Amino acid sequence: MIDSREHIVILGGGVGGCAAAYWLTATPELRAKYRVTLYQTGWRLGGKGASSRGESDQHRSEEHGPHVWFGFYENAFKTMRGAMEVHQQLGHTVGPFKTLKDLFMEAREGVFYHHDEKAEKWEPWKMSLPRYAGEPGDGTPCPDIRENLWRMADHLALNLNKVGAFGPIVTWFLGRMEKILGRSVKWQEAMSCPTGIEPGDPSGWASYLSRRLIDLAGSEKHWYGEPVIGRLFRLLLDYLGWKLRRMKKRAKNSAELREICLADLYRTCLRGALVDLLIRDETFRQLDRHEFLAWLKLHGAGFTTVKESPFLRGYYDTPFAFSGGKAHDPNNANFAAGAALRGFFRIFFGYKGAYVHRMNLGMGECVFVPMYRVLKERGVRFEFFHRVESIEPNATGNRVGRIRINRQVRLAPGKDEYQPIKEVAVPHADAPPVFWPVWPEHPMVDQLDPTSLPPPEDPGLESHWSSHTSGTVELFDRKEPFGDGQERFDHVVLAIPPAAHPHVAKGLLAKDTRFRTMVQTSETIRTIACQFWFSDKDDLGWDTHDYFCELAMAGSGPDPFNIIIEATNILQTEATPGASHLLYLCGPISDDENEPPPGTDPGYPAREKARAKSIALAWLQERASLWPGVCSPGTTCLDPSTLYHPDPHATVEQRLDWQYFRMNIDPGERYVLSTNTAAPNRLWPWESGFNNLVFSGDWCRNSIDIGCVESAVTSAMLAAHHLTGYPTRDMIDGMQYE
Structure with missing residues (x-):
């Protein structure tokens, strides 16, 4: 028929x-x-x-690299x-x-590694974002640009309060703005945050700055407002930028620097949006002609390189935004400003529910x-x-x-189509095996x-x-x-x-x-990825401040593994009973100038995988101090016995070999x-x-x-x-x- x-x-x-x-x-x-x-x-x-x-x-889950779904993924959810x-x-x-709730778990925390060159150490800076109403993909209206800017201004106001940037000049200026706008909002104290960076929920309190910006915003869908008021706000944000740059020079410790660094990023993005999207009436797409760091500098940022700002570096690391895959060279940072600004608004302020949703399976x-x-x-x-x-x-x-x-x-013979999914029985101690539908490592x-x-x-x-x-x-x-x-x-x-x-x-x-x-x-680049299983460890030891409440998701890590995600929740689906922690690492890597043409040299992928293993193991030896709990006592060197192997008597080489490594080199695997x-x-x-x-x-x-x-x-x-x-x-x- x-x-x-x-x-x-x-x-x-x-x-x-x-x-x-x-x-x-x-x-x-x-x-x-x-x-x-x-x-x-x-x-x-x-x-x-x-x-x-x-x-x-062991039926271990093997990925091209770590994946998370952000809370603004409305269409995907x-x-x-x-x-x-x-x-x-x-x-x-x-x-x-x-x-769907079984497959995903919410996460509110992000970690950004700050490299203290003087102390020669990498310090994790925590950022915790509030939970907003709704769930991505639930059919309720999504936050629009206006609401994103409101949330962002609230977070900025909280950080400005914490670093002391709200002085008498700002208070006077906002008072004058109240008279011009003909509205008044009672001041309320911002929420306190004893450790890390934890902006308050804007639904619980209203800052001067965010209320004034809402008065300025005229439409539910677009940020249109009064050009005169917009220019007055630009003067206020310029003053705050000058004050933050002065504070940056006087910062006494990393805790102060952390708050100033984030406030500077918020202020600069708000100032840029105010000037380019409102006053100049440009679109995000038109801003793509600028590189994001250059655009931030244009709007008076105090932190203008990925080297000095862990928050910027972590944001660049997320989409591997380094031309040629050369993350080790800050001069290769390249992120179109329109896409970067749009993404910044949506990832951190345009979500429903939690800002990140993590998968409980591959x-x-x-x-x-x-x-x-x-x-x-x-x-x-x-x-x-x-x-x-x-x-x-x-x-x-x-x-x-x-x-x-x-x-x-x-x-x-006799088969009309290939059935790609395989059922595997994953045994668990003191419980019947669980049957999982999986994609096998090789064709059946x-x-x-x-x-x-x-x-x-x-x-x-x-x-x-x-x-x-x-x-x-x-x-x-x-x-x-x-x-x-x-x-x-x-x-x-x-x-x-x-x-x-x-x-x-x-x-x-x-x-x-x-x-x-x-x-x-x-431009597309290669990425390198690996997975490490650790055995019988109560604590990896990387939370030296004792304020991480969730499995960690980190950016701005040491090259080439800039993205580090603890995926221990995946262990419940594997037959690795002696493993207590699972880490996914990924990052950009430069092309091989001697890459052979397609269809030739069939041994090339295996050699590249071996190179990925060599790079990953050398990195782990050098950077084991990120997790003191896996180091040999009294040292910053990896204790190989902490690596999981199904045979408890396995040698060091066997433990190293058992981990998972890959180099993503095929055209379909390269990141755009x-x-x-x-x-x-x-x-x-x-x-x-x-x-x-x-x-x-x-x-x-x-x-x-x-x-x-x-x-x-x-x-x-x-x-x-x-x-x-x-x-x-x-x-x-x-x-x-x-």
């Missing part, structure tokens, strides 16, 4: 591809009109978010919330976890297992082991005419034709350096006259990151100037930067230049323009809206930030 529905082909099974499939099949009407096929290299979904379970008896509701209705669970299980099951139920066809080789334009150059795909392996060969499997020396079917093939699949545009009897498509969703575009989309790039410019100016040379050239999902092609991924324009899950999902929703009209624009959050 011929299927008369319009055929949408999705190329790539990361967040962008899967989210596009979700929204393209979200209603019965859509499923009646469209059929969707997703083509994916190798045997699992996830892209940079893929994770798997090792094949050892809306998608996951809907998927989990359907997943539960179908009778599925993820192990014992049934609901991202592959937490996100892509339920997503796969729901999409299968909706009729989405998954073609695993299909690597896209070329996407070619038609003769007139206005549509995608043909897609050539390498069928990497064939299915076993019992479902594959043994004559089509790659040779032993192949680097793996997900690798850019694998040239294995068992045939070619060709797909043709339905409007093209050639290819009779071949698979046809009506629309194409390109969900493959831009590092691969010069390989797979040469013909398209040659035809469309804007598409080519976006790809040519886009938001530089001031690339961000202005990003295109919206519908701006490909080809009538039947849309983009989906965190690399195209999406109102966030930073590499993250929310960017990918937002772009997927925009792509689906362009193709089908659903979801409607009012269902897509964050568009007011453009």
Whole structure:
């Protein structure tokens, strides 16, 4: 029977591809009109978010790197919330976890490492953010720009109180402003914070500064106000900036410096928003022509380098914002100012619930297992082991005419499709084993034709350096006259990151100037990641101030592992009973100038993984003092016996070898930067230049323009809206930030 529905082909099974499939099949009407096929290299979904379970008896969770979901991820949580509701209705669970709340845990604390060069030590600075009303994706209205600025001004006012910057001049100035505005607000004392940085909840008290800014803000959706009042506030913020710069020079200890550093960042971002977004009436997108540090300096920041401000360094570390992956050189810091300012507002002030939500499983299980099951139920066809080789334009150059795909392996005789999810039984002491649905570390060969499997020396079917093939699949545009009897498509969703575009989309790039410019100016970098399991330790010892209440999430750490996350909550899902702590580390790393071309040198990925291991182990030996609890007594050197191994009698080498290391080198694994040379050239999902092609991924324009899950999902929703009209624009959050 011929299927008369319009055929949408999705190329790539990361967040962008899967989210596009979700929204393209979200209603019965859509499923009646469209059929969707997703083509994916190798045997699992996830892209940079893929994770798997090792094949050892410990069933440890192995990630590309650490992942967290910020509380402003409204579109991503809306998608996951809907998927989990359907997943539960179908009778599925993820192990014992049934609901979205089971899969995620809230977190309020962040840690920023301050490097005291004189004392030659790294000191963790804590920042704790309040919990606001609601939950991301719950359907309630999100904070708008106006409310974000209010919250930010409240936090600034609290820090100014703590450092003593609210003096008689500021009080007099605000009094004059009251008369001009014709409003009065009674002063209330700010909340106290005995340790760390813990801004108060703006719903509990109102500062002069935030109330005045709310009077200035005129619209629920945009920060419009009175230019005259705006200029008066600029004078106030300029005075506060001068005062903070003087305080910085006189700071006696790191506690004082910490408060001044954060207040300076808040003040400068508020001043910049006031001047550029209100008085000059520019957009976030127009600010992308500036680099964020240069933009902060332009608005009078006292801390203008990532070296002197742990908060700035941690913010740059989160999106690996270092050109060439060279985080060791502050001169390579590059973050487009519009994207950075937009992200700063939304991450720290534009969230619902907690500012961060952490996964209780690897991202592959937490996100892509339920997503796969729901999409299968909706009729989405998954073609695993299909690597896209070329996407070619038609003769007139206005549509995608043909897609050539390498069928990497064939299915076993009698099999119609590959079943990618495996149930593993994870034993637990004094309790029956728990069965978890997981993505295995390697393909399940019992479902594959043994004559089509790659040779032993192949680097793996997900690798850019694998040239294995068992045939070619060709797909043709339905409007093209050639290819009779071949698979046809009506629309194409390109969900493959831009590092691969010069390989797979040469013909398209040659035809469309804007598409080519976006790809040519886009910058992607490698990342390095590792995981360390520690055994029988009550305390890692890194909380020397005894004020961390949660599992730590740290930025601005020593290169190259700038991001450090304690993921001990994951241990409950593994068979590692002697392990008490699990650390995820990740960071940017420079390219290899001698990287061999794709499809050559099959031993290259293994050598890079060995190099990642060497770098990680040397780093751990040198930086073990970050966690005094794992050091040999009386030293700052790692005690190798603290590393977990399933055999308690394992040697030092065995313990070191057992940890997990990876170098993310494939085009689909490389992180896409938001530089001031690339961000202005990003295109919206519908701006490909080809009538039947849309983009989906965190690399195209999406109102966030930073590499993250929310960017990918937002772009997927925009792509689906362009193709089908659903979801409607009012269902897509964050568009007011453009």
